Amino acid sequence: MRATVLCFSGLDPSGGAGLQADIEAIGQSGAHAAIACTALTVQNSQQVFGFEATSKELLLAQAHAVVGDLPIKAIKSGMLGTTDNIAALAEFLREHPEYKYVLDPVLVANSGGSLGDQATLVKAFVELIPLADIITPNTVELRALTGLDDLDAATQKLFEMGAKAVLVKGGHEDTPDYIRNALFVNGKLISETRCPRLAGEYHGSGCSLASFIAGRLAQGDSVKVAVHHAETWLFGVLKQAETPVEGGQKIPKRF
Numbered sequence: 001m002r003a004t005v006l007c008f009s010g011l012d013p014s015g016g017a018g019l020q021a022d023i024e025a026i027g028q029s030g031a032h033a034a035i036a037c038t039a040l041t042v043q044n045s046q047q048v049f050g051f052e053a054t055s056k057e058l059l060l061a062q063a064h065a066v067v068g069d070l071p072i073k074a075i076k077s078g079m080l081g082t083t084d085n086i087a088a089l090a091e092f093l094r095e096h097p098e099y100k101y102v103l104d105p106v107l108v109a110n111s112g113g114s115l116g117d118q119a120t121l122v123k124a125f126v127e128l129i130p131l132a133d134i135i136t137p138n139t140v141e142l143r144a145l146t147g148l149d150d151l152d153a154a155t156q157k158l159f160e161m162g163a164k165a166v167l168v169k170g171g172h173e174d175t176p177d178y179i180r181n182a183l184f185v186n187g188k189l190i191s192e193t194r195c196p197r198l199a200g201e202y203h204g205s206g207c208s209l210a211s212f213i214a215g216r217l218a219q220g221d222s223v224k225v226a227v228h229h230a231e232t233w234l235f236g237v238l239k240q241a242e243t244p245v246e247g248g249q250k251i252p253k254r255f
């Protein structure tokens with residue numbers, strides 16, 4: 001059976017982000033996706049109306065049900081929703097140091113809607129940071145996680161907090177013509193990419209990128225190679241993204 005990525009992520013009814021993005025991206029990476037669902041959100045391509053988080057007992061029960069049943073090689077987390085769920089994931093990861101782990105530190109939806117209490121989530125993420133093989137913050141999340149505005153200082157602070165590798169995604173920076181992503185390993189910049197900025201807003205681009213990276217890590221790629229493959233793939237699926245309704249964020253066409 002294909003190498004499996006177990007995702008801790010939430011349901012987005014629009015199918016743009018969350019666990020559906022994970023399943024589609026991981027499938028495209030060549031791996032199989034399994035899901036421990038962290039929350040049911042109520043949202044569309046335009047806004048988040050609310051969510052109900054899974055209890056930590058139910059979350060861990062879902063994860064434990066597939067351990068030993070599927071060839072899990074990597075874990076990916078997206079929306080976790082509550083500090084209890086973050087603590088449960090940390091407990092699970094400590095039980096399974098053999099798994100690669102991609103931490104996408106989701107705090108808010110791209111549409112701006114809340115996916116949990118930001119201040120408490122930020123504090124709880126501190127426990128997950130040293131457990132991750134790679135963390136994939138956008139610059140808003142990077143600043144929120146570290147409390148620092150300067151991006152270089154914030155990146156170095158994440159390493160002081162125990163990070164091993166950090167992909168800083170520049171989509172929220174004021175660079176009208178391009179987006180710059182920078183990959184740091186052990187505090188050092190090891191690669192950077194610039195791609196033309198595509199028009200519009202996208203729903204689930206971060207989930208897709210992190211999941212594709214996890215899929216490649218599960219199949220044995222190094223962090224650098226996994227990120228390279230994921231960025232190339234993501235640019236293609238964003239170029240062909242579909243607009244559901246005027247004013248809605250575009251939904252990546254992942255196949």
Ligand code: PLP
Nearest residue numbers: 010017018079109204205206207
């Ligand atoms: N996870 C869930 C369940 C979501 O609903 C969202 C955004 O709406 C995200 C994660 C983050 O999405 P993005 O990849 O757009 O940052």
